[in-house]
Amino acid sequence: MMTDIVIETKGLTKTIGGRNVVDKLDLKIKRGEIYGFLGPNGAGKTTTIRMLLGLTKPSSGEVRLFGKSIGKERVALLRKVGSLVEYPSYYGHLNAIENLETIRLLLPGVKKSRIDEVLSIVRLTKDAKRMVKGYSLGMKQRLGIAAALLGEPELLILDEPTNGLDPSGIIEIRELIRSMPARYGLTVLLSSHLLSEVGQMATEVGIVTKGKLIFQDQLEVLKGRSKQQIHIGLDDRQRALSLLHANGFKAELSGGSLYVPQGDDKRIAAIVRMLVQQGLEVSRVEEQGDSLESVFLHMTGGEGEL
Amino acid sequence: MGNILASEFLKLRRKMVWFLVVIGPTGVIALQALNYGLRFDFLMKQYASDPWGYLMINVSNLLVPALLMGMTIISSMIASLEHQTNAWKQTVALPVGRTRLYLGKFGVTALLLLGSTTLAMVGTILLGLLLGHELEALPWKSLLIAMYGSFLSALPYLAVQVWLSVAISNQAVPLTIGIAGLVVSIFVLNGPSSLDWLPWKWPFLVRAEPMYSMVAGLLTGAVFYLLGTIHFVRKDVG
Ligand SMILES: Nc1ncnc2c1ncn2[C@@H]1O[C@H](COP(=O)(O)OP(=O)(O)OP(=O)(O)O)[C@@H](O)[C@H]1O
Ligand SMILES: [Mg+2]
Numbered sequence: 001m002m003t004d005i006v007i008e009t010k011g012l013t014k015t016i017g018g019r020n021v022v023d024k025l026d027l028k029i030k031r032g033e034i035y036g037f038l039g040p041n042g043a044g045k046t047t048t049i050r051m052l053l054g055l056t057k058p059s060s061g062e063v064r065l066f067g068k069s070i071g072k073e074r075v076a077l078l079r080k081v082g083s084l085v086e087y088p089s090y091y092g093h094l095n096a097i098e099n100l101e102t103i104r105l106l107l108p109g110v111k112k113s114r115i116d117e118v119l120s121i122v123r124l125t126k127d128a129k130r131m132v133k134g135y136s137l138g139m140k141q142r143l144g145i146a147a148a149l150l151g152e153p154e155l156l157i158l159d160e161p162t163n164g165l166d167p168s169g170i171i172e173i174r175e176l177i178r179s180m181p182a183r184y185g186l187t188v189l190l191s192s193h194l195l196s197e198v199g200q201m202a203t204e205v206g207i208v209t210k211g212k213l214i215f216q217d218q219l220e221v222l223k224g225r226s227k228q229q230i231h232i233g234l235d236d237r238q239r240a241l242s243l244l245h246a247n248g249f250k251a252e253l254s255g256g257s258l259y260v261p262q263g264d265d266k267r268i269a270a271i272v273r274m275l276v277q278q279g280l281e282v283s284r285v286e287e288q289g290d291s292l293e294s295v296f297l298h299m300t301g302g303e304g305e306l
Numbered sequence: 307m308g309n310i311l312a313s314e315f316l317k318l319r320r321k322m323v324w325f326l327v328v329i330g331p332t333g334v335i336a337l338q339a340l341n342y343g344l345r346f347d348f349l350m351k352q353y354a355s356d357p358w359g360y361l362m363i364n365v366s367n368l369l370v371p372a373l374l375m376g377m378t379i380i381s382s383m384i385a386s387l388e389h390q391t392n393a394w395k396q397t398v399a400l401p402v403g404r405t406r407l408y409l410g411k412f413g414v415t416a417l418l419l420l421g422s423t424t425l426a427m428v429g430t431i432l433l434g435l436l437l438g439h440e441l442e443a444l445p446w447k448s449l450l451i452a453m454y455g456s457f458l459s460a461l462p463y464l465a466v467q468v469w470l471s472v473a474i475s476n477q478a479v480p481l482t483i484g485i486a487g488l489v490v491s492i493f494v495l496n497g498p499s500s501l502d503w504l505p506w507k508w509p510f511l512v513r514a515e516p517m518y519s520m521v522a523g524l525l526t527g528a529v530f531y532l533l534g535t536i537h538f539v540r541k542d543v544g
Binding site for chain 1: 310316319320387390394396399400402403543544
């Protein structure tokens with residue numbers, strides 16, 4: 001069924017200053033998914049999200065929400081969407097309830113009691129009557145999420161929602177987001193530059209770099225692809241690389257760091273012993289998990305940059 | 307539309323704007339009260355032929371610059387509410403057309419200034435009565451023209467200020483342009499009638515040429531309002 005695809009973009013492109021900041025993006029997000037939209041700084045995530053919401057017009061290509069083109073039915077479509085873009089917006093001289101009321105007035109059919117509901121969802125009930133300019137960054141972020149939830153959206157678009165939150169705040173928001181599709185039947189698009197973070201919530205992942213979508217599939221597929229590596233920190237990496245290659249070990253230098261493939265303990269021990277015996281100063285031997293960086297390096301053949 | 311205005315007015319809670327709306331006309335009336343108080347006997351004799359008419363001239367000579375200043379400052383304050391934390395991206399992503407959002411911004415600004423104008427009118431009447439002018443002799447039509455006519459003639463000015471304040475996040479730009487406009491209008495206010503086509507002159511011209519000034523103000527204002535809307539609809543937000 002057509003409406004089972006909640007977000008679909010076709011050849012979505014945004015050109016700024018002659019550069020394709022977003023380059024022929026074909027996103028496809030199904031109902032009920034938590035879609036992790038990943039990419040390094042400047043990859044074009046926020047720009048893409050702004051086009052999804054109609055804040056910016058695409059240079060070419062099309063955005064379809066709930067199967068309908070946003071160009072034509074923007075207002076009707078946005079009624080079903082809640083969003084938080086980049087950093088939270090708020091009116092500092094108003095308290096949380098008043099802030100949400102300015103938004104509720106523009107959302108047809110949302111009852112006043114919904115304000116208390118969303119405030120309790122993001123745990124701001126206690127501070128609801130304080131002026132928002134006195135809030136911490138994390139509280140403002142939570143108010144932004146409350147605002148996004150106010151209209152009981154079917155689609156929630158959150159741009160780096162854990163930005164500025166402390167660890168307990170991050171866990172709280174993560175739990176909240178993870179529970180949403182089940183509890184409210186939501187579809188969530190979530191951007192981040194940390195795979196580790198998205199990895200704990202997302203069911204589906206899209207990776208964008210330099211405006212291009214280089215991966216879009218289930219999280220499991222991505223995890224399968226991310227190869228484990230060992231990072232070796234030492235002084236003369238160039239010489240170490242030649243030594244390793246000369247002794248028949250696989251190794252690569254990327255981003256100025258030396259990596260060898262994950263392997264059994266004996267082989268790693270042999271590598272370290274050899275390097276030390278050759279007079280190199282080995283300061284670190286560490287496993288590189290499925291950080292975005294290593295996945296990136298893997299996906300872009302060692303030439304990806306963060 | 308009612309909801310958009312309700313939302314805009316809610317955003318003004320605890321804001322200085324209300325103070326300005328009241329202090330502007332109050333200041334103008336207070337200054338005239340002082341003026342009359344200091345030279346009461348002299349002025350009464352001087353203005354004996356048309357006491358209400360002279361009072362209106364005196365009030366509106368101060369009121370029009372105050373109104374233009376108010377248009378500059380209040381437009382900027384209303385737009386700043388959104389600029390401060392870039393709330394535009396939140397507002398524009400709501401299910402409301404941008405045309406209506408712009409109308410809301412313009413509407414709330416215009417209503418506040420109409421409020422000030424009404425206060426000035428009430429103040430003028432009260433001051434006149436205090437000075438012993440007779441209510442029966444009050445020329446209502448001239449009073450309405452001096453007050454709301456000035457407002458209508460100044461609409462191009464308001465439309466430009468709202469446009470600039472919304473379009474440019476650095477409020478130094480609209481404030482500077484608004485103040486420059488005020489200076490121009492004071493320069494041309496007593497200029498020759500060959501300068502009557504200048505929009506800056508209309509709010510002062512309205513007492514002498516009410517129809518021309520009000521119609522020209524309304525039409526030119528509508529053009530700038532439309533241009534501002536078109537720009538806002540097309541603008542990238544966030
Ligand atoms: N209005 C603009 N003018 C000029 N350049 C822009 C503009 N908007 C975006 N860019 C450029 O487009 C690129 C993508 O920016 P975008 O904000 O979409 O990245 P992002 O993936 O959200 O990054 P981050 O993780 O840092 O938030 C950047 O190189 C940025 O400099
Ligand atoms: Mg971003």
